Amino acid sequence: MSSSFGTLFRVATFGESHGRGVGAVVDGCPPGIELDEGDIQTQLDRRRPGQSELTTPRQEADQVQILSGLENGLTLGTPIGLLVRNKDQRPGDYGEMNQIPRPSHADYTYQMKYGIRAASGGGRSSARETIGRVAAGAIAEKILRARWGVEIVAWVSATGTVESDAIDPMHLTRTQVDATLTRCPDLEAAARMEDLVREVKEAQDSVGGIVSCICRGVPAGWGEPVFDKLEALLAQAMLSLPATKGFEIGSGFAGTAMLGSQHNDPFVRKGTGLGTLSNYAGGVLGGISSGEPVLFRVAFKPVATIGKTQQTADFSGAPTELAARGRHDPCVVPRAVPIVETMAAQVLLDLALRQKMRE
Amino acid sequence: MSSSFGTLFRVATFGESHGRGVGAVVDGCPPGIELDEGDIQTQLDRRRPGQSELTTPRQEADQVQILSGLENGLTLGTPIGLLVRNKDQRPGDYGEMNQIPRPSHADYTYQMKYGIRAASGGGRSSARETIGRVAAGAIAEKILRARWGVEIVAWVSATGTVESDAIDPMHLTRTQVDATLTRCPDLEAAARMEDLVREVKEAQDSVGGIVSCICRGVPAGWGEPVFDKLEALLAQAMLSLPATKGFEIGSGFAGTAMLGSQHNDPFVRKGTGLGTLSNYAGGVLGGISSGEPVLFRVAFKPVATIGKTQQTADFSGAPTELAARGRHDPCVVPRAVPIVETMAAQVLLDLALRQKMRE
């Protein structure tokens, strides 16, 4: 287990899908910040299942409690304990799966690693694990916004085979993102994505997608060469999310096909410093933020738990069929949007605080 | 700065391109392992510039010295100091660049972060920084091979616009990879890649590419949920390499367009445990190795330093032209092959040692 993340802004998460609760301890939060549970609840509500007919029918209120680290609405600089009680526990739903490791799920590997695993709901590999991250990252977002004016907005740029390239991220808002069920702010593409998800749901199948993210207002100088480069920590953060298979910053894989003379971003004067005309770099040079917006994309595979019957083997190796009966989303990508944002916020705030040692 | 990596097998690197030397301290190497400088030199030689007409003409012997941690050819379990002396220092080559931050290079961001930067050669953002990683990772490779039979082989699967899909990684060897100058074991594609690099070099331009990597023989159970998942640490390791812009494991970005019923890898009996029929997962489930080969890909952008004249601005913001005169590669991707392998080895060995706490 390695359930803590960050060097100075350090988050330790805990909690299974079906225990008493999930949450996090945030160590290293700057003191004197105004904070209340509402600041955190907003992102938890965006992450919550059951927000639309497109997602899982589980209704979980997911109300966060701040256990410590505050007095009179201000952070003390001491650890902030965050707790969300689990409700709506129906362990019976997962009973049958005990003998059959779900294909492309973590049942088999948890058993091999720990010699034991949560009999119900996937334990720490459940999407519910992300609640602690989101709660902690919501605090990071608030600080980044207040201190440096950083704005982080993620959106769905692909759902299955439906992609959208018609989005200008420079002025995109979360309100625009939340305007569609699929969290794609390109309305035409969003409609096609919605159709696709309905179709897939009907077929008891699932579909993946891509979440893109922009971080505006990040000043030059954040990122710690060489192993804690900004893009390296973002990559770790994103690939630590359930169901992720890829990460790109700036030009990403497409950039490999360009020539250096095309890909290089020419410097120009911007304000009192330098900026670049293009931003193939995605806002980082040598692992350090350049002052240009940080732009990255994260690939999410289709959800592994599907109702459709699959051929597979049980733990003994005997061939069998499996048709999952539990509650599951046909497409988690819209709910991944706040998770990507809050993980990015954790990375950025940690690097911002680390940079202060040089001031 | 954050120049150390790993939890139990912990590597701290040091060194600029033009100081006295570069190297690493490896802390946490298991005791009683046979080791000599030759074990390390092999990968350093594969990383070395000047191996062919396609790469930089710098001739650096890059001979490694083991400073500590050994007696009678066996590791003591104590820190292993590794040193490669710098030679062939020609700081004059870079003089002009002091006033002009090279586009898409780290001159500007280092200056903004540290308020100072190496006047010559890029300092820690130089490719020479990777020597310490390769030396340390070569030790990790040796241990992985001896203890668990793990084989790591990386190869070039794309150079600029030339891609190869005709490679079966299951039996690929380093000898096959090294058979072509471009380190693409698909001979037909390799020839086209070579042509492309020559053409680009002629134009004083540069080109990027993709390095693919397979890790065979990784047992089930490695990887520490949730923040140190195997794929999360691989992503961090790879995005910490100079010039990288993307990381994919298994199906990666392409997998987002698949349905769950296609993407799920059905379990079947293999040996005494389970394996999967397909491997879209890329050898990891829930952040833990499954026993199937670990497969990933890394995107490298075209080298930023090019001889071709570029429009840009100097540090004051005044428009100017820049045509780099220093020594530089038109394509670093072939030399990235051993770097990718040795970084992967560091990640795997660290996770292997961490898993031992549960045995």
Next chain:
Amino acid sequence: MSSSFGTLFRVATFGESHGRGVGAVVDGCPPGIELDEGDIQTQLDRRRPGQSELTTPRQEADQVQILSGLENGLTLGTPIGLLVRNKDQRPGDYGEMNQIPRPSHADYTYQMKYGIRAASGGGRSSARETIGRVAAGAIAEKILRARWGVEIVAWVSATGTVESDAIDPMHLTRTQVDATLTRCPDLEAAARMEDLVREVKEAQDSVGGIVSCICRGVPAGWGEPVFDKLEALLAQAMLSLPATKGFEIGSGFAGTAMLGSQHNDPFVRKGTGLGTLSNYAGGVLGGISSGEPVLFRVAFKPVATIGKTQQTADFSGAPTELAARGRHDPCVVPRAVPIVETMAAQVLLDLALRQKMRE
């Protein structure tokens, strides 16, 4: 803030004296261990205030809740969330102290460090902070006992000017320690200690003392040279406890007056390995456990909060008098006994797990 401790068995604590609750997240607990709340409650009860007329009159039930990491009474290897709700909050008691930093307390330094501090009860510098440590360390104790037969027993060897040298720690039990209110198993000395504490309490003053501790059954080989030597981590752990001023292992300060020929512990055959005739080393050689019992002592200063009137200054520097009215112990040393034991357990288990990488 740095509220986490340990490398593989990693504990993150949270909680102020007067917020909603205190607790910890234990990351890296081995899987498959039988555990319930009773295992933890025993040490929390020994730490609890209000156990006797000698201690603070606060009555806090301090019931622990396990929030996660368990299923069917077995640990899953996933993070264990631990929560103790705060009750009996009387913030008014501390109102007056807001303008006057209590002498030898942390009011002043928290204000200087964070620019803010908990207005009531001392925040993280309150003794209540230790609940999270004790809860987490109680889990470590259980594992050490079950897996390696390690027994940890601490006792009070001095209270103020009353010392006891008449204790043979080799067979000492916690039952014997708990037989007296002062937790000194030397009954004659215990009686004099009790008299002293009553006298001091009467005078509205306070008194310090020394807690000694033995760890029996620690196998040879635990401890990570050079910075994480067993004695170095014990020293950090003990000096991180509130009110501690000193740490000794084995011969300690007295050993400095001996000759090498007296102080050296001669080796002899013991069982299948070696032991030593004397144990001035205190069970460690070169930072690694030797197989002999680990013996150390911790100095606790007299409690800073006293009812007696003191001359001091307020935050503005103006001279003033202070007579604390809040609830406070005349002597915390008996309650420190389980805290010392559980912190020692955290250190030992972490080092035991780290040693497994070499097996």
Next chain:
Amino acid sequence: MSSSFGTLFRVATFGESHGRGVGAVVDGCPPGIELDEGDIQTQLDRRRPGQSELTTPRQEADQVQILSGLENGLTLGTPIGLLVRNKDQRPGDYGEMNQIPRPSHADYTYQMKYGIRAASGGGRSSARETIGRVAAGAIAEKILRARWGVEIVAWVSATGTVESDAIDPMHLTRTQVDATLTRCPDLEAAARMEDLVREVKEAQDSVGGIVSCICRGVPAGWGEPVFDKLEALLAQAMLSLPATKGFEIGSGFAGTAMLGSQHNDPFVRKGTGLGTLSNYAGGVLGGISSGEPVLFRVAFKPVATIGKTQQTADFSGAPTELAARGRHDPCVVPRAVPIVETMAAQVLLDLALRQKMRE
């Protein structure tokens, strides 16, 4: 192995007594600091054996080389590689000891931990290991002095049974400390210490002692509650030094015998803030520096390696005699003075940098 120390100013040391060299990598050094090898050499020379007839006759120049991290005499903020080549290797001296673990030395425990050990000179448990620490800490000292005016002075306050209480540390200088061979600035006591060491040397025995240390000019606010309290990290740092058995801050063990009303340090106005009339606290309150001088003491046991014949057992458990023939000091305490200073500097600078996240 755990050979790295610090969170932001992070030092990784390497090197055995008889390999090619010893040294350190310093990660996180602030940029733009004037630094040359002379800054480091001064403390290495004070640590060096063979400085007087009282110490080991080994003559080692111990010249440090800075391998990286500098340009034009200024730190770049990148890792600083430090190397001291080993000379004067006479492995034969230790040949006989291979079958006999030296009493109170680490031969036995290294063998039990690693299953192997350096056949000559004690490996990482040799005093030579401290060279890397001293070199790294000398850099920390320079920065603390330049940025905050911090002055660290250690001295010998006891050698064996000879103690000195006649030293006023408030104005003590290193020149005064170095005025006597025993590094005790109380000339009368120093003379008696010298006599004792000569006598002990004559008898082929050894003697321990106590090093006291003052850190003047430490501003209020350094130290990270709760596990990385200033005194906790100092305790870890000091108990990680070879041959240490105890640590006290402020009143230490003697303070346990005082009443709270005596021990509490009353606040008074000092400059623009508060100070205290007495300083039993030793400059820390609740783990955070108070602005008063930090005062601590470290106990060193008598050197284990002595020429006098000892009864012991060999590795097989058979009784035997041992009379060490290698080169060894009768008293290492004077040479420990710069080691204590430089380790204190590492702790202070790391905490100073960590505090900057709140500025």
